[in-house]
Amino acid sequence: MIVSRRQFIRTGVAGSLLLAFSGWLNAAGERRLSSDERAMLAAIAAALLDGALPPAGDERSRLVALTVDGIARTIAGLSVASQREIGELFGLLVLAPGRMVLAGVGKPWREAGVGDVSAFLESWRTSRLALLQGAYAALHDLTFGAWYARPDTWEAIAYPGPPRGYF
Amino acid sequence: MHDPIRAGLAAGWKHIDASTLGKGQTVETDVVIVGSGAGGGVTADILSASGLRVILVEEGPLRSSSDFRMLESEAYPELYQDSAARKTMDKAINILQGRCVGGSTTVNWTSSFRTPPEVFAFWQRRYGLHQLSAEAMSSWFAVMEHKLWVRPWETPPNANNKVLATGAEKLGIPVGAIKRNVKGCWNLGYCGMGCPTNAKQSMLLTTIPAALNRGATLYTRLRAERLRFSGGRISALDCVALRPDGIHPSGKRVQLRARHFVAAAGAIGSPALLLRSGVPDPHRLLGKRTFLHPVIISSAVMPERVDAYAGAPQTLYSDFFLHQAAIDGPLGFKLETPPLHPVLYATTLQGFGAAHAALMREFTRVNVVLALLRDGFHPESQGGQVRLGRDGLPILDYPLGEVIWEAARRALLAMAEIQFAAGARAVTPVHETAPLYSSWAQAKKGIAELPLKPLLCRVVSAHVMGGCGMADAPQRGVADHRGRHFWLGNLSIHDGSLFPTSLGANPQLSIYGLVARNASLLAAELSGRPPPLIP
Numbered sequence: 001m002i003v004s005r006r007q008f009i010r011t012g013v014a015g016s017l018l019l020a021f022s023g024w025l026n027a028a029g030e031r032r033l034s035s036d037e038r039a040m041l042a043a044i045a046a047a048l049l050d051g052a053l054p055p056a057g058d059e060r061s062r063l064v065a066l067t068v069d070g071i072a073r074t075i076a077g078l079s080v081a082s083q084r085e086i087g088e089l090f091g092l093l094v095l096a097p098g099r100m101v102l103a104g105v106g107k108p109w110r111e112a113g114v115g116d117v118s119a120f121l122e123s124w125r126t127s128r129l130a131l132l133q134g135a136y137a138a139l140h141d142l143t144f145g146a147w148y149a150r151p152d153t154w155e156a157i158a159y160p161g162p163p164r165g166y167f
Numbered sequence: 168m169h170d171p172i173r174a175g176l177a178a179g180w181k182h183i184d185a186s187t188l189g190k191g192q193t194v195e196t197d198v199v200i201v202g203s204g205a206g207g208g209v210t211a212d213i214l215s216a217s218g219l220r221v222i223l224v225e226e227g228p229l230r231s232s233s234d235f236r237m238l239e240s241e242a243y244p245e246l247y248q249d250s251a252a253r254k255t256m257d258k259a260i261n262i263l264q265g266r267c268v269g270g271s272t273t274v275n276w277t278s279s280f281r282t283p284p285e286v287f288a289f290w291q292r293r294y295g296l297h298q299l300s301a302e303a304m305s306s307w308f309a310v311m312e313h314k315l316w317v318r319p320w321e322t323p324p325n326a327n328n329k330v331l332a333t334g335a336e337k338l339g340i341p342v343g344a345i346k347r348n349v350k351g352c353w354n355l356g357y358c359g360m361g362c363p364t365n366a367k368q369s370m371l372l373t374t375i376p377a378a379l380n381r382g383a384t385l386y387t388r389l390r391a392e393r394l395r396f397s398g399g400r401i402s403a404l405d406c407v408a409l410r411p412d413g414i415h416p417s418g419k420r421v422q423l424r425a426r427h428f429v430a431a432a433g434a435i436g437s438p439a440l441l442l443r444s445g446v447p448d449p450h451r452l453l454g455k456r457t458f459l460h461p462v463i464i465s466s467a468v469m470p471e472r473v474d475a476y477a478g479a480p481q482t483l484y485s486d487f488f489l490h491q492a493a494i495d496g497p498l499g500f501k502l503e504t505p506p507l508h509p510v511l512y513a514t515t516l517q518g519f520g521a522a523h524a525a526l527m528r529e530f531t532r533v534n535v536v537l538a539l540l541r542d543g544f545h546p547e548s549q550g551g552q553v554r555l556g557r558d559g560l561p562i563l564d565y566p567l568g569e570v571i572w573e574a575a576r577r578a579l580l581a582m583a584e585i586q587f588a589a590g591a592r593a594v595t596p597v598h599e600t601a602p603l604y605s606s607w608a609q610a611k612k613g614i615a616e617l618p619l620k621p622l623l624c625r626v627v628s629a630h631v632m633g634g635c636g637m638a639d640a641p642q643r644g645v646a647d648h649r650g651r652h653f654w655l656g657n658l659s660i661h662d663g664s665l666f667p668t669s670l671g672a673n674p675q676l677s678i679y680g681l682v683a684r685n686a687s688l689l690a691a692e693l694s695g696r697p698p699p700l701i702p
Contacts, residue, residue: 051524077244081556133622134258141514148509149240157530159509162237
């Protein structure tokens with residue numbers, strides 16, 4: 001993503017304000033993922049896992065939903081500090097201004113296509129803002145971790161799973 | 168499979184899972200040890216053997232071979248700090264660190280090296296640690312090697328390690344065999360998820376059972392919060408019990424009173440405990456100079472199956488690139504090969520979408536080589552700093568500067584050349600903008616131009632050291648060569664946080680040896696018996 005210095009500063013300031021706001025929204029602590037957060041994560045997982053997921057259809061939706069469940073489980077096992085930071089990130093992304101200004105995704109998450117979401121992920125992946133790069137890395141690790149933790153994803157990569165028997 | 172931990176519990180070991188406490192408690196003992204990893208385990212064994220009453224405090228859970236089912240989905244949340252996703256402050260380094268009884272020794276890859284002689288020599292020169300040398304420490308290393316079955320590994324290396332050997336030999340780069348602390352190892356390759364066959368001679372299976380058999384008490388899911396002190400002596404350790412999730416405080420508190428206290432919570436946990444407690448630190452050294460052996464990763468696709476998840480991990484190494492310059496010159500690096508499992512590999516690998524899926528489809532043909540950068544010797548390599556975040560929990564701020572990236576580039580080049588020499592079809596540095604190179608010539612040109620920056624180039628670590636560095640005087644260190652804190656008379660530090668630099672070698676045996684010495688000196692002092700005869 002090539003950004004001018006002016007854009008860079010504007011995004012940084014807007015991002016800090018949004019983060020502060022979403023941090024306040026999420027100060028309450030542990031909670032389940034909201035349906036807005038699930039929709040956002042489903043859109044992101046569908047883009048990250050494009051190539052590993054089957055083409056559009058019920059099976060794809062089912063596997064994306066399982067991945068979102070896995071992400072929720074992973075988050076519940078993280079430290080309080082990590083959970084708070086992820087809560088701030090999610091709180092930011094589900095807000096329309098956050099989605100549009102920082103992620104550059106115009107459509108609501110439920111309607112956003114793989115192309116829209118991939119463009120946003122790509123811009124964060126190589127962003128000059130460490131905050132966005134770190135956020136991308138968190139989404140990347142949560143999603144791929146949740147996906148490849150499931151034994152039904154192993155056949156595609158020819159991994160036989162751990163040895164069994166004699167135990 | 169016989170589970171010696173469950174058998175011990177059934178036989179009446181004193182284990183208190185603090186998440187089950189109905190009310191707070193205050194307990195008195197001789198010595199409180201915070202942490203049950205390499206430092207805490209050895210300390211508990213040696214002190215209990217000299218007749219002292221010992222309490223071990225562990226924040227993680229007690230898990231054993233019956234629980235170790237070789238599944239990443241279970242092992243990472245159960246056995247690792249932050250589900251194996253502990254990060255430095257700017258998120259640029261992922262740290263693998265144990266958080267269970269046995270600490271990192273329960274989940275490490277069994278690599279066992281003595282502290283290199285040149286490291287002791289550097290510590291003598293710079294930190295006045297004249298008591299510590301390869302000769303003076305050799306008996307202590309021998310004791311621990313014997314106790315923990317540290318032996319040459321006779322089984323042929325797995326295909327993943329063989330790639331390192333084949334490529335290095337073609338280029339005239341010497342490779343050595345890594346000793347491992349295993350007894351009757353089945354060569355499965357799942358050491359990182361807890362040993363399912365009780366072959367790995369970790370603290371979980373050796374020193375901690377020995378201490379529990381002598382009546383020591385083990386608390387789990389108990390977080391050491393604050394040392395209470397006045398007049399240069401600590402009187403108590405305040406702890407908070409965690410809920411069964413191991414994350415949130417339950418609201419119950421435990422106060423432990425003792426004659427002596429040992430911090431062995433690892434090189435992030437120990438400095439954090441001391442910082443939270445506000446112990447004297449007039450020279451502002453506490454938590455500083457924390458080292459990680461920052462690890463740079465090169466991934467290759469080989470023509471044949473490698474199955475890097477199978478067989479003992481990390482059985483070969485090369486120190487060739489540690490010896491190309493002076494120890495305090497441009498950073499040297501050690502080469503090793505890690506085990507690969509789907510979650511660990513997929514989360515570490517760059518990119519997403521179709522490109523990521525295509526690389527993952529090659530999973531069984533992938534070889535990975537790691538370069539562990541030897542930080543802390545070059546004058547510009549000052550490592551990181553442990554700070555306290557909200558809730559008083561630690562954050563490690565480790566800036567990745569030019570001196571690291573210069574070495575990272577050399578390491579990426581060296582690893583790619585070795586992998587192509589071993590016959591790799593393609594090699595990619597684990598880096599967000601690196602392509603898959605199909606020849607050494609292409610890789611050489613590409614890596615030379617690769618932008619090396621935090622969060623673009625993947626950096627990981629499994630070795631946290633420093634932060635309570637030892638030295639001959641309080642102007643230069645937090646503790647002396649015995650691990651005794653310079654300002655509080657009844658506080659010892661017994662873990663990797665004592666190291667004034669990194670090591671250039673996997674740290675477990677360095678911790679075992681130093682702590683065996685220091686715990687023996689401490690045991691003599693506290694029990695009034697003569698000191699050990701080993702020099």
